[in-house]
Amino acid sequence: MSFQEAEAAEASVVGLAALLRESFSEPAYVGNPYQVYDNMDTDPLIGVVPVAGQPASRLELLMGIAPHRADQDVLRAEALIFCRSHLQEGPPFPDAANTTFGRACSFEAMVKGMADSDSAAALSDARALLRDAIDAPPSPLRFTRQRSDLGDKNLSRYQMWSFPVAAPANPLAEIGPARQEALNILGLGCIALGEEVIGFVHRLPAGTEAYRPTAWDAGFFPWWRSGGRTFRLDRDEYGLREVVHDRIRGEHLVASIDTLA
Amino acid sequence: MKDPRNMTTGELKNWLADRLRMRGPASADLDLRRDEAPYERPLQLWKTAEGDFHQEFLRAVLALVEEAAAEPWEPESFDQLVRLIEAGRIGEATNALEALAHSRRLLASEQGVQLHMQALRTLLALGWAGSLEFWQAQRAVVGARWPGLIFKGLARHSLDSAFAQLPSLAVDAKAMRQILDLFPGLMRDQKLTLSTLQDLSRSVIIHLSPDSAKFLREWFVLRDAPLLAAINIVHISLKAALAHELGDEFVARTYDAALVGPTERQLQYA
Numbered sequence: 001m002s003f004q005e006a007e008a009a010e011a012s013v014v015g016l017a018a019l020l021r022e023s024f025s026e027p028a029y030v031g032n033p034y035q036v037y038d039n040m041d042t043d044p045l046i047g048v049v050p051v052a053g054q055p056a057s058r059l060e061l062l063m064g065i066a067p068h069r070a071d072q073d074v075l076r077a078e079a080l081i082f083c084r085s086h087l088q089e090g091p092p093f094p095d096a097a098n099t100t101f102g103r104a105c106s107f108e109a110m111v112k113g114m115a116d117s118d119s120a121a122a123l124s125d126a127r128a129l130l131r132d133a134i135d136a137p138p139s140p141l142r143f144t145r146q147r148s149d150l151g152d153k154n155l156s157r158y159q160m161w162s163f164p165v166a167a168p169a170n171p172l173a174e175i176g177p178a179r180q181e182a183l184n185i186l187g188l189g190c191i192a193l194g195e196e197v198i199g200f201v202h203r204l205p206a207g208t209e210a211y212r213p214t215a216w217d218a219g220f221f222p223w224w225r226s227g228g229r230t231f232r233l234d235r236d237e238y239g240l241r242e243v244v245h246d247r248i249r250g251e252h253l254v255a256s257i258d259t260l261a
Numbered sequence: 262m263k264d265p266r267n268m269t270t271g272e273l274k275n276w277l278a279d280r281l282r283m284r285g286p287a288s289a290d291l292d293l294r295r296d297e298a299p300y301e302r303p304l305q306l307w308k309t310a311e312g313d314f315h316q317e318f319l320r321a322v323l324a325l326v327e328e329a330a331a332e333p334w335e336p337e338s339f340d341q342l343v344r345l346i347e348a349g350r351i352g353e354a355t356n357a358l359e360a361l362a363h364s365r366r367l368l369a370s371e372q373g374v375q376l377h378m379q380a381l382r383t384l385l386a387l388g389w390a391g392s393l394e395f396w397q398a399q400r401a402v403v404g405a406r407w408p409g410l411i412f413k414g415l416a417r418h419s420l421d422s423a424f425a426q427l428p429s430l431a432v433d434a435k436a437m438r439q440i441l442d443l444f445p446g447l448m449r450d451q452k453l454t455l456s457t458l459q460d461l462s463r464s465v466i467i468h469l470s471p472d473s474a475k476f477l478r479e480w481f482v483l484r485d486a487p488l489l490a491a492i493n494i495v496h497i498s499l500k501a502a503l504a505h506e507l508g509d510e511f512v513a514r515t516y517d518a519a520l521v522g523p524t525e526r527q528l529q530y531a
Contacts, residue, residue: 073262077286084293109296117340120378120410120439122386123348125446132445145483152438157296190295221294
């Protein structure tokens with residue numbers, strides 16, 4: 001079930017796996033510079049050859065990048081574009097409609113979701129609106145206020161990565177209120193030191209499905225591991241179950257948004 | 262991928278265009294997990310640009326504005342171009358955007374109204390104010406879909422003018438919501454207190470549609486600062502009225518809500 005098997009299935013792609021491995025090497029990720037390639041090479045949800053109803057196969061990736069084998073930069077770019085066009089192809093998460101999900105992201109990530117191309121708000125307006133919502137003082141109306149102010153706003157720019165919450169009454173129990181532990185357990189190595197991190201819980205709107213992520217969803221994200229769980233940043237250990245789904249709006253929040261201190 | 266700092270002018274412009282339009286290899290490394298917008302990498306480059314590269318970059322951005330006007334981009338792509346200008350505070354683009362706004366060239370395309378709105382939004386973000394007349398004239402173009410933008414443009418000149426137009430801008434709950442979304446930024450930019458906004462809102466609320474008025478009231482209630490009714494109708498007591506009619510000395514009485522029911526106008530406020 002690896003790229004080598006895909007090469008064995010189609011002579012025209014022989015040699016591409018090695019090129020792909022090199023193009024995806026990331027020396028800065030000291031644990032394993034080839035982690036991104038390894039994720040794509042070993043994800044059990046991804047097959048060798050195309051199968052109807054299953055995530056895109058490794059052979060499809062290799063055939064897609066084959067015309068670019070002479071230029072490693074373009075090869076890498078085309079592989080990432082391939083990933084981007086095969087999101088949410090993993091198995092559906094059961095009973096997503098009745099599940100509460102949690103998510104942590106940077107403050108700025110949410111701002112970019114809110115300030116979309118149809119919005120008359122400047123980036124600074126979106127920041128002020130979100131700041132106003134998050135800094136609302138504790139009160140019985142705080143959550144109502146947040147949901148009212150953010151109701152029609154997208155809370156991310158692209159698809160969301162979330163984790164199912166076991167006890168909706170205690171929504172952030174899994175990640176805790178502390179920023180660093182939340183980043184650790186969710187494996188969010190993409191969030192820089194000092195970036196403000198916020199957490200929230202939500203339900204999916206009717207008709208929106210959640211899926212177990214594949215290596216195509218992860219793309220060039222070396223902190224990801226296959227298996228349907230996050231991978232901790234601080235030790236070699238899996239964290240929480242995770243899903244990907246279309247972005248949601250503020251009206252789908254089920255508890256208040258808070259900064260993780 | 263070649264480092265944009267080492268590109269020729271033409272290469273840089275093409276790279277920027279592809280990046281902002283999410284086309285091909287130039288945009289392949291967008292970090293979706295971080296919700297990276299296409300304009301962010303160019304923004305980083307702009308912020309650290311020096312000397313010749315600074316000039317090259319500026320030329321490329323201005324050329325793209327012209328290009329997008331001549332052959333309009335998709336709104337999502339043009340949005341990224343003007344977000345770059347906004348976030349990078351590229352004031353040198355103000356003239357080009359102002360010319361677009363005045364000429365209304367963008368409106369010629371199918372999705373031109375949205376492009377025009379994006380240009381206006383960016384002008385305001387760059388600190389450009391236009392004139393009251395300009396924003397009044399823009400109402401017919403974008404006011405129905407983006408009343409918040411008109412409100413913001415008017416408020417740049419006069420808060421009183423902006424609030425005076427509120428009843429005709431906030432024609433329904435959706436329009437009111439869009440304007441309310443700007444209040445936090447307005448408070449920050451113009452150093453307004455909540456009580457100032459309360460006063461301004463109170464002065465126009467009776468002229469708003471019921472839905473808009475409800476939304477406005479709720480906005481203040483959710484901030485624990487309800488818009489209390491301003492009682493400007495004096496009800497004299499029955500005793501004082503009788504005394505007045507009978508020619509006795511008129512004695513002013515304190516308003517007693519128990520003696521008189523609320524007027525229709527007060528009921529609207531409550």
